[in-house]
Amino acid sequence: xxxxLALDRASRPNSLGELSLTSGSSxxxxxxxxxxxxxxxxxxxxxxxxxxxxxxxxxxxxSGGRRQIGAFHxxxxxxxxxxxxxxxxxxxxxxxxMVCLIKRQSLEEAAGTNAxxxxxxxxxxxxxLRHAEGQVLLLGRKSSMEKVxxxxxxxxxxLTSAGMLSLPMTRRDIADYLGVxxxxxxxxxSQLQREGVLEFIGKTHREIVILDRLRLSSFDMPS
Amino acid sequence: xxxxLALDRASRPNSLGELSLTSGSSxxxxxxxxxxxxxxxxxxxxxxxxxxxxxxxxxxxxSGGRRQIGAFHxxxxxxxxxxxxxxxxxxxxxxxxMVCLIKRQSLEEAAGTNAxxxxxxxxxxxxxLRHAEGQVLLLGRKSSMEKVxxxxxxxxxxLTSAGMLSLPMTRRDIADYLGVxxxxxxxxxSQLQREGVLEFIGKTHREIVILDRLRLSSFDMPS
DNA sequence: CGTTGGTTTGAGACAGCTCAAGAACGGTGG
DNA sequence: CCACCGTTCTTGAGCTGTCTCAAACCAACG
Numbered sequence: 001x002x003x004x005l006a007l008d009r010a011s012r013p014n015s016l017g018e019l020s021l022t023s024g025s026s027x028x029x030x031x032x033x034x035x036x037x038x039x040x041x042x043x044x045x046x047x048x049x050x051x052x053x054x055x056x057x058x059x060x061x062x063s064g065g066r067r068q069i070g071a072f073h074x075x076x077x078x079x080x081x082x083x084x085x086x087x088x089x090x091x092x093x094x095x096x097x098m099v100c101l102i103k104r105q106s107l108e109e110a111a112g113t114n115a116x117x118x119x120x121x122x123x124x125x126x127x128x129l130r131h132a133e134g135q136v137l138l139l140g141r142k143s144s145m146e147k148v149x150x151x152x153x154x155x156x157x158x159l160t161s162a163g164m165l166s167l168p169m170t171r172r173d174i175a176d177y178l179g180v181x182x183x184x185x186x187x188x189x190s191q192l193q194r195e196g197v198l199e200f201i202g203k204t205h206r207e208i209v210i211l212d213r214l215r216l217s218s219f220d221m222p223s
Numbered sequence: 224x225x226x227x228l229a230l231d232r233a234s235r236p237n238s239l240g241e242l243s244l245t246s247g248s249s250x251x252x253x254x255x256x257x258x259x260x261x262x263x264x265x266x267x268x269x270x271x272x273x274x275x276x277x278x279x280x281x282x283x284x285x286s287g288g289r290r291q292i293g294a295f296h297x298x299x300x301x302x303x304x305x306x307x308x309x310x311x312x313x314x315x316x317x318x319x320x321m322v323c324l325i326k327r328q329s330l331e332e333a334a335g336t337n338a339x340x341x342x343x344x345x346x347x348x349x350x351x352l353r354h355a356e357g358q359v360l361l362l363g364r365k366s367s368m369e370k371v372x373x374x375x376x377x378x379x380x381x382l383t384s385a386g387m388l389s390l391p392m393t394r395r396d397i398a399d400y401l402g403v404x405x406x407x408x409x410x411x412x413s414q415l416q417r418e419g420v421l422e423f424i425g426k427t428h429r430e431i432v433i434l435d436r437l438r439l440s441s442f443d444m445p446s
Numbered sequence: 447c448g449t450t451g452g453t454t455t456g457a458g459a460c461a462g463c464t465c466a467a468g469a470a471c472g473g474t475g476g
Numbered sequence: 477c478c479a480c481c482g483t484t485c486t487t488g489a490g491c492t493g494t495c496t497c498a499a500a501c502c503a504a505c506g
Contacts, residue, residue, distance in 0.1 A: 060360050063444055068363040070356055083349035088356060118341060125348045126306035132355035133293055133311060137283050139362035140291040140402030144462065171485060179363030181463060186486055203470065205485065221286050367494070394453065404495055409454055426502070428453065 027102040032093035038080075041090040045082040047101045051075050054097025055168035058089040059176065069177040071131060072169060074159050078124050081107075094168045139179045142220070147178040148188035149219035152198070156210055164201060165208040192216070250325040255316035261303075264313040268305040270324045274298050277320025278391035281312040282399065292400040294354060295392060297382050301347050304330075317391045362402045365443070370401040371411035372442035375421070379433055387424060388431040415439070 029052065032038055038049070041060060056073040070089050073079045080091065111118040138150055151174060155165055171182040178185065192198050197216050201207040210216055252275065255261055261272070264283060279296040293312050296302045303314065334341040361373055374397060378388055394405040401408065415421050420439050424430040433439055
């Protein structure tokens with residue numbers, strides 16, 4: 001699991017390498033297979049993670065098999081940083097994923113002596129907060145079509161490469177992120193396709209081209 | 224509006240006075256009337272606030288008159304701290320409310336030199352994050368009865384004085400917090416009353432005694 | 447008292463859910 | 477290469493929890 005790869009600390013801005021800048025801590029890499037658990041709800045929060053390749057989701061489970069996904073984490077995203085001693089969400093890889101890990105404790109020590117590290121930690125926490133607040137609005141007051149449009153626009157902004165969305169998550173993941181059922185997601189996407197707002201590449205229906213961003217936005221005006 | 228009262232900085236733990244400990248900044252007080260706006264969405268985030276008496280809600284508006292309340296802030300709560308330059312929610316007083324204000328800028332300066340202040344800021348941000356994550360779960364995957372039960376239990380833990388809940392917010396506020404309609408809130412509370420889980424004091428229906436916390440919790444097991 | 451704002455309650459409507467079937471895909475083994 | 481099988485996705489039909497609309501009630505207040 002832990003592969004002990006040496007990582008290039010200067011490779012990307014706002015990386016864990018940068019976070020731990022001047023401390024003696026050593027980040028290392030690990031690979032998780034598709035659908036492999038990274039940590040469970042209430043597990044001790046021992047590490048902070050950054051996605052190198054692949055994708056991760058964080059979620060909570062409720063009785064009756066209900067699941068709520070709080071966030072998807074894509075390349076470059078930092079996740080798993082908690083204030084308390086335990087994780088409040090579980091995390092699992094959506095596809096084969098390489099993450100970079102650093103001991104939380106060493107990060108916190110670094111934060112004590114290095115203002116830059118501290119600032120980055122605060123910045124991570126508040127950007128997570130901003131995202132969660134957006135989710136609250138979406139889940140509480142948006143229609144299913146608005147939810148799906150908002151999701152596609154979010155992903156369009158985050159993982160567009162070459163004008164195409166290559167979604168790493170299933171319809172079930174999307175549904176559990178948006179607080180609806182898979183059928184509702186499927187119907188909304190199908191309607192957008194029928195109306196010429198988007199089209200599928202190949203047959204997989206996970207690779208999407210957005211043909212009309214303006215009209216897609218109009219399905220999520222209230223944002 | 225700004226009354227320039229001198230505040231006792233040692234009055235309560237985790238107060239703004241404590242936050243700004245060693246800096247030269249001077250917190251002061253202000254009173255807002257019932258339903259008075261404290262700041263609007265996208266207003267510059269000039270101050271950080273702490274509720275002294277009364278209650279405040281933070282919310283966003285959507286098209287079609289939809290509103291989502293992100294949080295209620297009761298006595299002692301700190302709100303309005305943003306990472307970016309503007310507020311991402313609006314804030315208004317639910318009832319006549321006294322808040323304590325401090326310039327955000329002076330707080331940030333204090334955070335730069337005082338590790339304690341910095342720690343408290345981070346702690347405020349992460350406790351807001353924890354709350355928002357709880358809301359995501361509630362809004363995304365709970366039934367209306369579970370939502371109302373969760374709300375009552377939250378308030379029971381936060382503003383119980385003398386074994387009675389004296390709610391400062393209307394049914395509409397509760398509804399916009401839980402992502403349902405006022406009628407749905409009313410029906411759920413009525414059912415809990417019929418089943419003997421709670422009862423009203425007087426006729427107002429804003430003062431509630433929880434008779435059976437265990438059974439109330441059973442309406443929100445999945446939490 | 448009349449008015450206003452807040453709450454409850456009922457009846458009907460509808461968005462999204464459930465259940466079910468079929469189609470398309472990806473992997474596996476022959 | 478193909479046949480098989482499990483998983484994912486789509487689509488349809490009916491159901492239901494919540495919303496909408498409406499009316500009545502009550503307390504507070506001028």
